[in-house]
Amino acid sequence: MVNGLNLAFQFLDSFAFVVLAAAGLAVIFGIMGVINLAHGEFILFGAYATTMSVTNLGLPLPAAMVVASLLTAGFGVVVERTIISGFVPNWIGQRTVGRDLIEPLYDRLADSMVATFGLSLVMVQSARILFGNSIDTVGTPFGNVAYGAFSYSTYRLVLAGISVLVLVAAYYLFTRTTFGTRVRATMQDEQTAKALGIDTERTYMLTFGIGSGLAGLTGALFAPVLSMQPTLGDQFLIEAFVAVVVGGPSVVLGTALSGGVLGAVSATVTNLTDSTTFGRIALLVAAILALRFLPGGITGFIERFQARRREEE
Amino acid sequence: MATDSASATDRGALARIRGRLEGPNTIGNSRGFWLGFAVAVLALAAFPVVGSGESFSLFLVLALLGLSLSLVWGYSGVLSFGQVVFFGVGGYTFGVVSINFPDATGITAAAIAGVVGGGVAAALLGYFMFYGGVRDVYVTIITLVTTMAMHTFMAQTAGSEWTIGEAPLGGFNGMPGIPLLELGIEGVASFQFVYNEMSLLGLFAFDPFYYLALALLLVTYLGLRVLVNSDFGRVMVAVREDQDRTQMFGYDVKRIKLLTFTLGGALAALSGVLYAARNVYISPPVFALWFATLPVIWVSVGGRKSLLGAVIATIAIEYFRLSVQGEMALVVLGAMLLVFILALPGGIVPWVAGKLSGSAVPVSELDDADAPGEVSES
Amino acid sequence: MSSETERSEVSKQASGETASSDAERSEASGSASDPASDPNVRETPAGKATGDRTDTLLQTDNLVKRFGGFTATDSVDFSVDEGELRCLIGPNGAGKSTLLKLIVGTLEPTAGHVYYDGQEITDMEPNERVQSGISMKFQVPSVYGDLSVRENARLPVQQLADGAERRRRVDEAIENAGLAGYEEVQASTLSHGQQQQLEIGMAASLDPDLLLLDEPVAGLSVDERTEIAERIRRLNREEGIAFIVIEHDTDFVGEIADSVTVLHRGDVFREGSIEEIESDPEVRRIYLGGEQ
Numbered sequence: 001m002v003n004g005l006n007l008a009f010q011f012l013d014s015f016a017f018v019v020l021a022a023a024g025l026a027v028i029f030g031i032m033g034v035i036n037l038a039h040g041e042f043i044l045f046g047a048y049a050t051t052m053s054v055t056n057l058g059l060p061l062p063a064a065m066v067v068a069s070l071l072t073a074g075f076g077v078v079v080e081r082t083i084i085s086g087f088v089p090n091w092i093g094q095r096t097v098g099r100d101l102i103e104p105l106y107d108r109l110a111d112s113m114v115a116t117f118g119l120s121l122v123m124v125q126s127a128r129i130l131f132g133n134s135i136d137t138v139g140t141p142f143g144n145v146a147y148g149a150f151s152y153s154t155y156r157l158v159l160a161g162i163s164v165l166v167l168v169a170a171y172y173l174f175t176r177t178t179f180g181t182r183v184r185a186t187m188q189d190e191q192t193a194k195a196l197g198i199d200t201e202r203t204y205m206l207t208f209g210i211g212s213g214l215a216g217l218t219g220a221l222f223a224p225v226l227s228m229q230p231t232l233g234d235q236f237l238i239e240a241f242v243a244v245v246v247g248g249p250s251v252v253l254g255t256a257l258s259g260g261v262l263g264a265v266s267a268t269v270t271n272l273t274d275s276t277t278f279g280r281i282a283l284l285v286a287a288i289l290a291l292r293f294l295p296g297g298i299t300g301f302i303e304r305f306q307a308r309r310r311e312e313e
Numbered sequence: 314m315a316t317d318s319a320s321a322t323d324r325g326a327l328a329r330i331r332g333r334l335e336g337p338n339t340i341g342n343s344r345g346f347w348l349g350f351a352v353a354v355l356a357l358a359a360f361p362v363v364g365s366g367e368s369f370s371l372f373l374v375l376a377l378l379g380l381s382l383s384l385v386w387g388y389s390g391v392l393s394f395g396q397v398v399f400f401g402v403g404g405y406t407f408g409v410v411s412i413n414f415p416d417a418t419g420i421t422a423a424a425i426a427g428v429v430g431g432g433v434a435a436a437l438l439g440y441f442m443f444y445g446g447v448r449d450v451y452v453t454i455i456t457l458v459t460t461m462a463m464h465t466f467m468a469q470t471a472g473s474e475w476t477i478g479e480a481p482l483g484g485f486n487g488m489p490g491i492p493l494l495e496l497g498i499e500g501v502a503s504f505q506f507v508y509n510e511m512s513l514l515g516l517f518a519f520d521p522f523y524y525l526a527l528a529l530l531l532v533t534y535l536g537l538r539v540l541v542n543s544d545f546g547r548v549m550v551a552v553r554e555d556q557d558r559t560q561m562f563g564y565d566v567k568r569i570k571l572l573t574f575t576l577g578g579a580l581a582a583l584s585g586v587l588y589a590a591r592n593v594y595i596s597p598p599v600f601a602l603w604f605a606t607l608p609v610i611w612v613s614v615g616g617r618k619s620l621l622g623a624v625i626a627t628i629a630i631e632y633f634r635l636s637v638q639g640e641m642a643l644v645v646l647g648a649m650l651l652v653f654i655l656a657l658p659g660g661i662v663p664w665v666a667g668k669l670s671g672s673a674v675p676v677s678e679l680d681d682a683d684a685p686g687e688v689s690e691s
Numbered sequence: 692m693s694s695e696t697e698r699s700e701v702s703k704q705a706s707g708e709t710a711s712s713d714a715e716r717s718e719a720s721g722s723a724s725d726p727a728s729d730p731n732v733r734e735t736p737a738g739k740a741t742g743d744r745t746d747t748l749l750q751t752d753n754l755v756k757r758f759g760g761f762t763a764t765d766s767v768d769f770s771v772d773e774g775e776l777r778c779l780i781g782p783n784g785a786g787k788s789t790l791l792k793l794i795v796g797t798l799e800p801t802a803g804h805v806y807y808d809g810q811e812i813t814d815m816e817p818n819e820r821v822q823s824g825i826s827m828k829f830q831v832p833s834v835y836g837d838l839s840v841r842e843n844a845r846l847p848v849q850q851l852a853d854g855a856e857r858r859r860r861v862d863e864a865i866e867n868a869g870l871a872g873y874e875e876v877q878a879s880t881l882s883h884g885q886q887q888q889l890e891i892g893m894a895a896s897l898d899p900d901l902l903l904l905d906e907p908v909a910g911l912s913v914d915e916r917t918e919i920a921e922r923i924r925r926l927n928r929e930e931g932i933a934f935i936v937i938e939h940d941t942d943f944v945g946e947i948a949d950s951v952t953v954l955h956r957g958d959v960f961r962e963g964s965i966e967e968i969e970s971d972p973e974v975r976r977i978y979l980g981g982e983q
Contacts, residue, residue, distance in 0.1 A: 037606070083651065102655040109450050110392050114613045114654045117606050121647025129640050234602065238461045245454045277469045284462040291455050292445045307759030337842060544849050551846050554835045561795070561829075562847040563821035563897065 007271045009152050012160035014263035014270075014279075019163040020222070021236040022243035022255050023170065024215035029244050030251040031187045031207050033107035034084060038120035039240055040233020042212050044127060046072045046219025051228055054138045061141060065220035069213050076212020080205050083115055087201070106204070120233070127230040140224040159221055163259070166214070171252045173210075183207055242287040248297020257298045262286060334535065336542030338388070338550055340619050340666045357527055366523035370591060371635075372628040373526040375611075377533060377584035379627035380620060382608040385577035387617035388541050389570060390553030394605045395438065395456030396581040398463050399431035401599040403582025404589035405467075405482070406430035408491045412480035415492040417503035424496065424586050431582020432575050439574035443567045457605065464600035487596025494522065494590035507590055526587060530624070533580065537620050549573055614653045616660020625662055746772045748901055748933050749794065749825075754803035756789055756957075763789040765957035766803070771901065776927045776934045778944045778965075781954035782978050787937045788830060790954065791903045794935070795827045796820045808900065826899035830906050830937075832886045834893070836879030840870055843878050843889060847897050860896060867922065868892035884915040891919065895926055902926070904936045908943055920946040941969065953977075 025039045036042070049068035053059045059067065081087045086102040093101035105112040142154040174180035185193040186203045194200050218236070226232050243262055247254025265286045270279030294301040335342040341350065360369060382396050410423035438459060442452050471484025482488055497503025506522040513519060540546050551559040552569055560566045589595040598604060608627075615626025634646055657664050749771045756764035763786045771777050779787050792798040794805060796817035804813045812820055821827075834843050844864045845857070852860055865871060868888040873881070878889065887907060894902060904923070908916045924947055926932050938944055944951060944965055951968045953961040955977045961968055968974055 083655065086655065089655070103658070105655075109453070110386075110609070110613070111654055111658055113606075114610060115651050117610065118647040118650030118654070121643050121650070123647075125640050125643040125647065129644070238458070238602065241454065242458055245451065275469075277465060281462055281465050284458050284465065287458050288455055288462070291451050291458075292441060292447055295446065295448075295451065337839070547842070547846060547849065550838070551835060554837060555833055557797070558829075558833045558835070559846075560816075560818045561797075561821060561827055562893070563818050563850065565816075565818050 003271070005147055006150065007267060009156075010267035010270055010279075011263055013156055014266045014283075015259050016156070016160040016163040017236075018239050018243045018263050018266075019167060019255055019259035020159070020218040021240040022247070022259065023166055024211040024213070024218065025240045026211075026244045026247060026251050026255045027170070027214060028208055028211035030249065030254075031183055032084070032204055033109065034105050034112040034208075035109055035116065035241075036211075037113050037116040037237070038079075038123060039116075039215055040235075040237040041120045041123035041127075042072055042076065042215035042233075043219035043222070043236050044123065044230065044233040045075060046216030047223040047226065047228065047232060048127065048131065048135065048219070049216070050220040050223040051135060051138055055136055061138060061224070065217070065223075068220040068223075069217040072216020072219070073209045073213030076215075077205055077209040079119065079212070080208035083119065084112070084208060085201065085204060087205075124230045124233070131230075133229065135228045137226070137228050138224050153225070155224060162221060166217070167252055167256050170214075170255075174252060179203075179206070239283070242284065246287050246290045246294075246297050248294075248299035248301070249303070250299035254297055254299040258290075261290075261298065333542065334538045336546070338541040338546055338618075339538050340616075340621050340662060343670075354531065358524075361519040361523055362517050366520040369632075370520065370523040370526045371588075372631045373523070373530050374584055374587040374591060375631055376530055376624045376627045377587070378581050378608055379611040379615070379623040380530075380533060380537060381577045381580035381584065382612045383615075383617060383620055383623035384537060384541075384580065385574055386609075386612060387619065387623070388546065388549045388553060389573040390556070391570060391574060392453045392609070393456045393574070393577070394453060394609065395435075395459050396577065396608050397599055397605045398438075398456070398460050399435050399578035399581040400585035400588070401463065401467070401595070401597075402434045403427040403431040403585030404595040404599060405488065405585075406582075407586040407589050408488045408595050409477045409480040409482075411492045412488075412490060413478040416499040417495045417497045418499040420492055420494060421496045421498070421503075424494075424590070427586035427589075428579050428582045431585065432579035435578020435581075436571065436575040439571045439578075443570045443574070457602075460600055460605045461602065464597055464602075467597040467600060483596070485597055487594060489594045491589055491593045491595065493593065494525075507593065522591060526591075529583070529587070533583075534620060534624060541620070545569075610650055612660075614650065614661060616662040616664075619660060619662050619666075622660050622662030626660070748773045748775075748808060749935075750806040751790075751794070752804040752806065754790070754793055754805065755801045756786075756793055756798060757801045762957050764793060764800070767958055769952065769959060771933055771935055773900070774927065774931045774933050776923070776947055776949040777936070778948040778951045779935055779937045779954060780939070780941075780944060780951060780968075781960070784956075785954040786957040787954050788905055789957075791827065791905055791935065791937065795825055795903055821897065821899075824898075824900035825903065826894040826897045826901070827903040828887075828890050828894045828905065828907060830909070832883065832890055834878040834881075834886050834889050836877070838878055839875050840865060840878055840881070840889060841874040844868075844893060844896065847893050851896075851898065864892045864896040867895075869918065884911045887911065887915075888919065888922075891922065895930075895932070898930075899932060901933045901935070904934065906937055906939070908938060908940060916940065916943055917946075923947050941965075945969075 021043075024042065025036060028034055028036050028039075046068045049071050050061075050064045053064035053067050054061060057064075082089065083105070085104045085106075086100070089102050090100040093099055105115060140153060140155050142158065144151040145154050145157065146152075172180075174184060182193070182198050182203055185196070185198060186200045190200055193203075219233075239262075243255060243258040246262065247256075247258035262283050266279040266283040268279075269282035270276050273279070290298070296304070331347070341347070360366065378396060378400055381399075382393065385396070386392050404427065407423045407427035410426045411420045414420070414422065438456070441447075442455055447455060467482065468485045470482035471486070473481065475482040475484065480488060493505055493509070494507040495503050495505040504521070506525050509521055510518050511521055541549065548559065548564055548569055551562075551564070552566055556566050556570075585595075585599070588599075611627040611630055612623050614630065615624070616622030630646070634642060637645075653661065747770050749769075751767055751769045754764055754767045754769070755762070765786075767786075767790060769790065779790070781787055789798065793800050794807075796812070796815060796819075800813065804811055806812065807820070808824060810823070812823065815823075835846070838846075841861065844861045848857055848860045848864065851857075865874060868885075868891070870876075870881075870885060870889060870892075873885070878886065881889065891904065891907060894904075907923070908919050911919070920943055923934060923936065927934055927947075934947075936944075936947065948965050951961075951963060951965050952959055953968060953974055960977065961971060961974055963971075
């Protein structure tokens with residue numbers, strides 16, 4: 001019974017971690033075809049902004065989290081305008097040498113990896129130079145839940161709940177709002193979307209902003225439980241990546257399902273082997289197998305399965 | 314093409330050799346190029362007189378790793394973050410075998426085992442992916458995840474149960490005590506390359522390992538030149554350009570990708586063997602994410618479709634990264650990456666070569682690493 | 692690869708079928724179909740023999756392809772004889788490209804079989820089918836844009852010949868494509884028509900027995916179309932290559948076709964000579980939706 005509870009908590013922990021880590025990346029990769037290797041650093045941005053808002057500005061924690069997420073979103077927009085779409089450099093280029101200077105990084109997977117990796121180097125090192133090797137953390141709120149000989153941080157339970165809220169909010173945004181429809185149209189077929197009068201440039205900019213904001217939110221949410229070092233983004237990056245690709249084309253459902261599946265694998269193995277390291281390895285191996293046997297990810301598989309069911313009728 | 318390039322109808326052994334080494338798939342198809350190449354090689358050979366051969370040899374070793382990615386990515390279109398997996402497998406295999414058999418014969422066998430081990434690992438992963446129908450970005454992701462899995466796994470091999478014969482894997486602390494690189498057959502003829510300062514005519518001291526690395530790099534570079542300009546090389550390029558179309562000309566694309574990937578793995582493993590031999594030590598950070606990304610950076614900046622670009626960029630970037638002290642170095646490196654990939658997506662060396670040969674190709678029209686290609690259905 | 696046993700299996704099945712339908716079909720092979728035969732000819736052969744025993748080069752048997760709920764290819768029995776120049780026409784969405792892709796192997800059938808030159812090729816990879824003698828030029832021109840014309844032309848040929856013989860074949864392919872003098876030009880800078888010519892040349896340089904062309908003259912001028920029609924006829928006459936050509940231009944079809952197959956909603960609707968097809972009111976109906 002106690003072990004069952006342990007397992008449940010480990011699962012919730014993994015699920016929350018994967019979903020929150022992946023949310024921002026899923027939005028950007030799914031919609032813009034850009035791989036943001038600086039995703040971990042956007043999380044870093046949000047975490048540091050939260051921590052410093054509390055310690056230096058004295059903001060209460062929830063307010064600090066909101067502020068941090070918005071700041072990260074803003075920073076994301078700046079990055080999008082300069083590096084991803086090249087809007088600003090090309091604007092300058094047009095006015096000086098009369099031509100575009102750079103191509104947008106949309107759907108250029110390898111190039112976006114290199115560019116954002118460069119960005120991540122700059123960000124991590126800047127954080128180190130500006131703030132040193134670590135900064136003071138904020139305390140974990142809410143205390144613990146006790147059961148048997150174990151106790152579990154209530155805050156981590158809250159995180160699990162928030163991760164579900166994030167999924168629901170994202171779902172609502174993408175399916176029930178005009179903005180969401182515009183985004184999905186652009187994702188499906190950019191040319192047609194443009195022909196229908198959708199400002200695809202602005203859509204990409206806002207999408208990147210939202211993705212960055214989500215990453216910032218993740219950093220903000222995890223700030224109380226992590227040690228504040230410039231490299232804290234690393235631990236999120238791989239899980240995020242893996243979850244996004246395993247999830248498949250459907251941004252919200254894919255993230256949810258891969259969070260569930262990968263979280264379950266990780267939690268089970270961690271529980272059985274008493275080692276989070278093996279849990280992580282199991283998660284990675286599961287991802288490799290999923291990518292090999294479910295081309296198109298989980299939701300891709302579901303779509304094909306439904307199609308096959310239909311044709312049998 | 315330059316008018317003094319060798320054609321297959323030229324008589325003379327030199328011209329025939331040049332004919333094999335030159336072609337549209339490599340930069341430098343003129344007498345001028347080979348002259349410059351010879352000068353560069355001589356300069357590198359003379360370098361230990363003025364500089365530290367011991368330090369510089371690292372860059373020569375890593376250049377092999379860069380070449381392995383250029384082969385796999387630039388020439389076959391497979392963006393692999395997994396080259397460091399084979400690098401690490403090569404290094405660890407070398408370490409394990411040489412620690413267990415620490416005489417010249419054993420160490421030589423260890424080196425061979427390392428290269429073979431890397432090749433086999435690449436063949437297995439390649440088969441798993443290509444013959445499983447995995448394509449494009451998913452191949453890249455799988456290689457990246459494999460690297461992460463290896464990193465996590467090797468980092469936890471700390472306990473004493475993780476020992477192969479006499480060689481403890483050592484977990485996060487790595488595996489020290491790798492025997493000094495001595496190649497040959499014990500008791501018959503062998504030579505020690507590492508930590509064996511020799512002197513030429515009593516005038517200056519040099520490190521034989523430097524010349525071993527240089528020789529291997531040279532042989533590999535020239536060998537790859539021959540390969541990519543051969544029939545097989547042309548098919549590799551065709552696979553990179555449009556693998557579906559190439560299949561429709563009767564070529565077994567899966568097999569070609571597997572062969573190239575295996576060769577790339579063996580090459581990366583060779584680099585890993587030399588790396589472990591040079592440092593007499595190997596540890597899990599060779600599987601880390603940042604190290605896995607480095608070859609992608611070297612090759613992107615240098616020009617992924619250029620062997621020469623891979624070599625020059627690797628040496629230059631690593632030299633800069635490791636010699637410039639201070640935290641600003643990484644900031645500058647990161648910024649450099651950003652600027653180069655956005656401004657010169659085709660890489661520096663092809664751009665320079667284009668300028669030198671007088672072709673006025675505007676920068677925005679150079680080969681883009683992922684220019685959108687034709688969409689082929691199913 | 693093919694085995695004697697496979698071929699005899701297939702021919703056993705065929706000979707089990709009515710001998711008369713065999714005779715009818717070999718009469719109809721390679722030329723305009725007999726007006727006396729039923730214009731609604733759609734007999735269902737079971738594994739009809741292809742290869743040495745008969746003139747039939749390619750035969751599909753109850754070939755089906757479904758995409759989700761949509762049936763693109765609906766139990767198609769389709770055959771082409773050696774050296775026959777067949778055109779495949781039909782309204783948009785009829786499944787013409789799908790059928791060609793099923794024949795060359797880039798699509799896997801949901802059900803059914805494909806036989807070619809005495810073997811069952813249903814499970815063969817595309818590159819193996821190409822090695823067996825089928826070659827295809829796709830709808831979207833896909834020469835290797837960054838490579839020169841010569842490098843493009845060399846790629847298919849390099850596996851067939853070496854040295855002087857290879858050079859000869861490459862030069863021949865370039866010349867037949869009308870691109871003599873353009874050897875070092877980057878293929879992406881060629882005009883659309885030139886790219887089509889180059890691609891047809893590359894597909895033909897494999898010495899195929901069956902060449903599939905998906906809209907070879909789309910987007911070309913009248914002159915270019917005439918050139919290509921002539922080229923196809925020459926390849927057919929001089930090299931004995933069988934063709935399956937998808938085209939919408941009825942003039943073009945008239946210039947080249949020995950016989951025409953009309954596809955509609957994924958199945959064979961009519962087969963016959965171009966005159967028969969053009970004068971058939973049913974065919975006009977499926978194109979125009981009942982008008983006229």
